Amino acid sequence: MSDLTAFIAGLPKAELHVHHVGSASPRIVAELAARHPGSKVPADPEALADYFTFTDFAHFVQVYLSVVDLIRDAEDVRLLTYGVAEDMARQNIRYAELTVTPYSSTSRGIPDGAFLEAIEDARTTAERDLGVVLRWTFDIPGEAGLAAAEETARIATEMGPDGLVSFGLGGPEIGVPRPQFKPYFDRALAAGLHSVPHAGETTGPGTVWDALTSLRAERIGHGTSAAQDPRLLEHLAERGIPLEVCPTSNIATRAVEDLDSHPIGEMVKAGVLVTVNSDDPPMFGTDLNAEYGIAARLLGLDAPGVADLAKNAVRASFLDAAGKTRLNEEIDAYLAGWQRREP
Ligand SMILES: [Zn+2]
Secondary structure, eight states: OOHHHHHHHHSOEEEEEEETGGGOOHHHHHHHHHHSTTOSSOOSHHHHHHHHSOOOHHHHHHHHHHHHTTOOSHHHHHHHHHHHHHHHHHTTEEEEEEEEOHHHHHTTTOOHHHHHHHHHHHHHHHHHHHOOEEEEEEEEEGGGHHHHHHHHHHHHHHSOOTTEEEEEEESOOTTOOGGGGHHHHHHHHHTTOEEOOEESSSSOHHHHHHHHHTSOOSSEEEOGGGGGOHHHHHHHHHHTOOEEEOHHHHHHTTSSSOGGGOTHHHHHHTTOOEEEOOBSGGGGTOOHHHHHHHHHHHHTOOHHHHHHHHHHHHHHSOOOHHHHHHHHHHHHHHHHHHHHHOO
């Protein structure tokens, strides 16, 4: 392990763009598969690790859907959510805004109340037992259309649990224009939630502009193509609208050709507040520590630079002021300890 890799592994971190089902690691999936014998997902850990090895985007979708198929009742939801928090604790992730898609579960017959109770139970248990603070983004699965948007807005605004802080929009961008979701985002914002749609991952900067104007985005999921529009970068920098950058995911989905051509450097240079995230980590064969390693290489960062990157995520988060101060102090203390340790 290189020095910087070790530094990153121990660094207290926050993650702002990571999906609930997309975080199901082989370990979690093995537990879910054991609860539902007869599913097509292999149950023994070795075969499961092979099954999970990322080959291409079509395979990712296949793995993702087979995990979705294993989440059949509230206990599956609780097990998945707590398991994700355990995987976060192992990476020293101290705070995460986890993107949850209630519609995927309620449309499969899990009652909304039971679903919310399960994630909230996992959240409070994870905070107490693992020291991982979780908050929720409820997102509209864009491909499921306006009925899904209505259901997501209803659950978020009428039943929104304590951990809910924001409202998102995921799924494909091509053929799913952002402005049609304006009424749902208006309702979510009126209910006090923050707006954090995905935009500019697989389509051009126009989609990011749409997310800003129609959906009043306060942070942009990915925003990769913003780098093609200097005026947009300037606008994001001026308004202090952060980007949630997920390097490995961008390569896996072919949003970017290879890591060396990733625009993260241009974003930083333009003064945009950039955060680094993992998106669907086990399914893309990565985790947040690996993403920090990649960002450190692309941006030429040393330990203090990486600590600043971690602070960007704290700043861009919807943690309260006291929580932000606490996490920043933890990062500072860790960095100071690390620097004392070095010869
Ligand atoms: Zn995403």
